[in-house]
Amino acid sequence: MPSYRSYSDSELSYLLTQDDEQAFTEIYHRFYGLLFIHASKRLNDDEEAKDAVQQLFESLWQKRAQVQADGNLSAYLYTAIRHRILDIFSHQEVENKYVDSLQSFIDQEQEFTDYRVREKQMKALIEKEIDSLPPKMREIFLLSRIENKSHKEIAAQLGISELTVKTQVKKALKILRSKLGLLAYVVFLFKAA
Structure with missing residues (x-):
């Protein structure tokens, strides 16, 4: 029986759809490094890139039946990692907007609190002078x-x-x-x- 390393991407894709764990392992070893480098360059964060690639492979195994057996595995994986990167950017943008909004709320609350304190102090001073x-x-x-x-x-x-x-x-x-x-x-x- 030939080594999985000698199989083409399309042969590995077919075997993956047949629940072949060794085919999955070969795909992982064949593409992990390239996908990691691609993700790391885009994200400028090695840990986040590792997580993105790891999640991609988890998803690949879970959705192995949906992989096109005769499709271009390389293109499929690069498209999938690109979508993950875009999701990360989108999530970061939402997070940043939330943080900015929260900070704005905190700042406004602080200003309002300061105003209320000054207002109370002024009122007390006025009442004292009227008395x-x-x-x-x-x-x-x-x-x-x-x-x-x-x-x-x-x-x-x-x-x-x-x-x-x-x-x-x-x-x-x-x-x-x-x-x-x-x-x-x-x-x-x-x-x-």
Whole structure:
């Protein structure tokens, strides 16, 4: 009986479709090195290339009945490894998009968290400064800016003139501007009645 090394690719293909393990072993030895070099050049990663070629041969054995007995085995194997390489690239691209998307989400979450912390700090600072206003001025200011009441409504509620309300709100804004700076002042200014 002749050695499997002497068989042609098409003879080996036929024997493979007949569940011949020695034919499979010869195909493996004949093509492994060439397929590995091809995959390694494309992937620039020897480990990934080894995995791709190994998976190709596993698939070849599992699908041996589908191999064309009189087909071009070399072309079949190179086409199969090319598809595996493209799948790896496609998978890497999806992975990279996922990682980029995840990083973007993390960055946005971090920015949002930072914003919320700054917002809470600013709110606490503003509340502290409002609490330090003289009692009547604080009451008028809170009715104006927090409860959004008009000067007329505040005057009626407290039994004072609208001019007094207006003056007290202006003084409160002036004090807050000097203590908190322009940003807080602008926040309250936009709520002006």
